[in-house]
Each structure stands twice: as C-alpha cells, then as structure tokens.
Amino acid sequence: MTDAIRTELERVAAGFGADGLEFVLERPRDAGHGDLATNLAMLLARRDRTNPREMAARVIGELRFSPTVVSRTEVAGPGFINIWLAENQLTGAIAEILERGKSYGRTAAAGSLKVNLEFVSANPTGPLHVGHGRGAALGDAIASLYEWTGHTVTREFYINDAGVQVDRLAASLWARIKQEAGLQADIPEGGYHGEYLRENARQVLASEGSGFARLPDDEGLRRSRALGIRMQREEQDRDLADFGVRFDVMSSEQAIYDAGRVEHAIALLGERGLTYEAEGALWLRTTQFGDDKDRVLRKSDGSLTYLVPDIAYHIDKHDRGFDRAIDVWGADHHGYIPRMRAVLVALGYAPDFFGVELVQLVKVLREGEEVKMSKRSGEFVTLHNLVNEVGVDAARYFFLARKGASPLDFDVELAKKQTDENPVFYVQMAHARLSGIFRTAERDPDAVEGELDLAALPAPQDSELLKTLVTFPEAVARAAREREPHRITVFLHELATVVHGWYHHTRAVGAPEGPDTERARLLLARAARTVLANGLTLLGITTPDRM
C-alpha cells in the first residue's frame, strides 16, 4: 500500500539530487501525525545545511500524489512530512487481505535468494535440551520469514557424528551395556552419565542379545558407537517432529570426511596460499581476514582440529549453490564467528554469504526457582519434557518472544496458565473469539464476501483495527530483514489487544448500527482472523477456533 508513496518520494528525492537516499517512511505512534510520516526532508536539509521545515515545504511542493492515494500532507515538528491516505486506500488494503487470505503478508523479494538455514545441529550424544528448543524455534521461524519474503530456504541439520564427542558416547554406552549385564565398567573421563544411556544399554541388550556385553572391547565399542548414534538421532528426530520442526537436509560430518571433502578443503586452502607449516602443525592465515590470531588446521600429532570439517561443510554449502548460509549457534560459540568468516572471505565468498544468529541461554523457572541444568551429570531440562508439560504452542511462542541475543527466562507456570497473563493464550484467544463471531452468525468466514464500506464502520475501534491489520506485511518484511522473529510476536500481541478492544466495544452480529455495519464488521472480523492466523502460522503456532 505504501509502495506508490515511497516511489513518489524517491522520485522527488532524486529531483533534489539525492538518488537512492535511504529515508524512513513509517506509521507514526501518534495518530495525529497522519497515517504515514517521512524524515526525507530532514535528511535533505542535513545534507544541504538548510532549514528542515523549509525543505519539507519544498518537497511537498514537488510531490504529485493522486487524490485516490493521498488525501493530505503537512509539515510537522522539526521537519517531518505527515501523510494522510485516501480512504479507498484502506478499503483496497482490506480487499487485499480478503483476496489473498493465507498468503497475505507474503511479499516477493527483489532478488530471490537461495538460503541455507542451519540450526539445532546437536551432537548425537544425548537428548535435546531447552536451548536446542530455542534454536529450533528460532531457526524454523527465520526460515519461514525468508520464505514469506520470497526466498527459497533449505532447513538443514548438521550431525557432528565424527568427533571426540561421539567417541565418548560410544565408550559411555559400552560401559553402560557392560554394567547392565553385570560386568565391571566405568564411564570414562568426559563421558556421558545420563540415565538415558542406561536405557539405551538395556535396549541394545534386548535387541542384540545379552551376549553383546561380552564382545571384545574393540568390536563392542565400534558397534556401540553406531547403535548409540542411531538411538540418539532417532530420539532427537522424534523430539523435533513433536515440536513441529522439519528439516529438508540432514548433513553428516562423517559423510563429509568419507566424501574426501575435508582433505579437499585443506588442499584448496593450501592452493590459495592461505596455510603454512610452523611448530610441527599446519596453520591457516585467518588474521589476514579479520581474525585475531591464526588457527591450527592439523595438529602436530597429525590429527585435524574441529575447524577443518566445519570449513569443508561451509564450502559444501557454497558449492551447492546457496547465496546465503545462515547458522543458528549457541552464544557460547560467538568467538568462533570471526575465524569462520575469515576463512570464507579468504576463499572469496561474498561478505554476506555467511551469517550467524546467536541464541542465548534459556533459564527455566519453576515456581520462581531456577531449574539447574548440568549436561555432564545428565540432569537437564529436555525439550521433550518441556513440550510435554507446556505444549508446542506455548513453548514456541515463549522461545520467540525475545530476540535470540537476549537471555530468556522461561516461566513454566506462566506458559501453562490458561489466562490472559499468558501471552500465547491471549493471542490465540483473540483468534478464537473472532471465530466465535462466525459461529454465532452461522456463516463460514471464508464465505463472507463483498466490498468493505468504511462509512458503515463508525467506531474508533473499527478504524484502529483496520489500520493495525494493514501493517502486517511491513512487520513481516522487517522481521525477515533483521532476522528477528520476535517482531512477529510483538505485532501479534498488539493486534490481539486491538481485537479484544474492538470485540468488547463493538458488535458484529446484530450490530446496533444496522445491517450495513454488520456486513462491514463481518468482513473486518474475517480480515483480522486471517492476519492473526497468518502470523501464528508463520511462527508454527496453531490457530484454535474455540478455547
């Protein structure tokens, strides 16, 4: 809706010799400041060191808006240009919601990108915990935001099935198997002590036979490794599926080794002159590309550092033709970003090819007390338990209610509450109430059609709702641009507030203002229900019709 206005402002800006100037066109907080406002004139005045209000007047003099688009403009405050839309703009915007339905809010990107979004990527050494859940919710929502703005997304999970961690898993499981069979064995240093491995051990003995525990250590370890990875992977996949997260591609570190891509990566870096030998090790010159020290690729004992398969993996993503590789990482890995970026820049990839979204820790609170997590001892809050307790909708909403970089307090009691204190219920309730209107009217909401008659919507709550609805596509676009899904939860909460106020103060079915108003309010209710549903669906949250 604002495209035509932006285009005209850009034309005038170009006339002032400010082609491509990045000005803001936004909906002011204060309704008295118009439907839209721009700081264009203030930016021009700054450039020319002239009076911003005079510049605003000159800009307005150059603007040629159709009266069917803009009804009025004014200079305001320090030099803002406030713009009032023609009424039929709002009618048209609502018509667009009704027409586009489930796809309202989707926009086509100027240049459609092929995006790889890697998230969760947990070691296959134990159950997913709440931190993984936050990463899963965030990654999935960012992926959806890219899709909603016209890009193609591959959701990808990287399985670290080749490193030291899975060696420890194998040794730990092997020890548990022996223990379950009544033999003497200890969990090794740095191993996994969780109860889940005892259970896995019993499963192995049940399926493979009790003789399994008496295999020679090398064979027992080898087979424990494969079985352990498989069992952990299956459990993780089940937890993710229960959480509503689906991956397009599961990549395996081992497979990258097996395909020779790791050695290939070292060779490639060598060819580019990016490596050197020193102190018996092979080093990578990451300092030339923004890292604060060079990094070892091959240790003096001949083994590779974990950096190498990660490099190979990111080269692989590039080779698969992605324009963007976005990784969702735990915040404790942030020190790792400069070296990975340095490598990819060194290889000549575009600077914005690689991006990282950091996820801060989740603190789980129960009755005001922190539930402590310790992976080493195996006592931690699993995603599975959390979802069982509070449900997928609440878990997703809570994980997405804050930007990823902020630490999150997850109040289990609040998430379970079925009252308006709980934001997810508050938002879903708005949707359910709108659905209730159509039950009362005995109408299928999608069958309510016709042109919206603004004159039949006299209540201030009517116009507030109208104006809130049409900002949804911009909210989506911005959330996508910033990779910040929390902007959608903020929008949804605001919209829900407006819906509840509208619902309370006005009546659709049997509207006292008459049948024209009833017709218009049913259309408005349908549009509001659509937008709420689209926002919730984007975040992977259900849209109940009754609660």
Added chain:
RNA sequence: GCGCCUGUAGCUCAACUGGAUAGAGCACCGGCCUUCUAAGCCGGUGGUUGCAGGUUCGAGCCCUGCCAGGCGCGCCA
C-alpha cells in the same frame, strides 16, 4: 588483560536502521458481565533509558571513557 553480548518502570521485555510526549505485559490501585467467550475491557500509580562526556536540528539507539552482569579468548569440540 583482550574481544563479543547485555544494561530501559518493582519484575519480564518492546521501541519501525537517529525522529515527534520512551511503550506493553505482570504486579499494585479503582471501575465494567441482561451483551458474538469476563480466558475479556476501561482507567490509574510507576522512568535521570547503568554513569560521565561527545557528535547534531534531534540520541535509549552513533562515538569515547568508566561501572555492572553473561559468554568467549586451546594444537578442546
């Protein structure tokens, strides 16, 4: 010691790439059910945006220096 993140109402957080009078929820106080879901609505109390400077028409946002918290700084992953 160095780097990254964070610091906004009693608590949890927003704030549209530097805009107009910093906003929500919870908590607290006071109202509202003959009404499509009171699982809701309306109003009120509550702020030196950690501190001190700087940049400019304008700073919660940018710069500098402090303070506090978290994370990281390995030929571990």
